[in-house]
Amino acid sequence: VPSVEGTGNRLRVGVMGGTFDPIHHGHLVAASEVASVFKLDEVIFVPTGEPWQKANRKVSAAEHRYLMTVIATAANPRFTVSRVDIDRPGPTFTIDTLRDLKRMRPQADLFFITGADAMAQIMSWKDNDELWDLAHFVGVTRPGHVLDDMGRSDVSLLEVPAMAISSTDCRTRVQEQNPVWYLVPDGVVQYIAKYGLYVQPDGNSAGRV
Ligand code: ATP
């Protein structure tokens, strides 16, 4: 298991998976804090594929979510965005994300970053031992959710600045014509307006990429 302190040669790469519909400052603060505490060289943001419904809602086109993620992370030299999940056909499973990234970065130790809510889900997945071999898991605090390592010693828990922001709330705000300024990066506010995202409750956007 990789240590909190880097030991030198191997690259330390964070992986921040998410729907990012839209990406918001909760995601960015979490990634930044883990990068700092775990001395990461890079954090790769990985927007999920778009094949099926998330909680009975149409997820925005992968290309929109990818581009918003690029806009939000562009200014940070340590943040990058990967297309592995959006370019892979079918639903996204974290095991595939990690296998692909490991293949692309064989020299790196991977740190998979998840918020408290997603952590609980991962723990409930098939106890796929390979998952734990591919990456070290870092669970971060999230307002409204309890963070629990469920007794696993190979999971790190980290308290990050509390950002009571969710993509669901951002979408609702746009639909109800309330501002999302300062909840998401400025460029993302403008991207959402430019393409008319989240105006329709079913997730259909007026604009095309
Ligand atoms: P939605 O409301 O659509 O589910 P979300 O805000 O939960 O969106 P996701 O794209 O589902 O965002 O989350 C991606 C990852 O970021 C998950 O691991 C999630 O737990 C984490 N995350 C999201 N928002 C926060 C936050 N405010 N603080 C800490 N972690 C967060």
Ligand code: MG
């Ligand atoms: Mg979520």
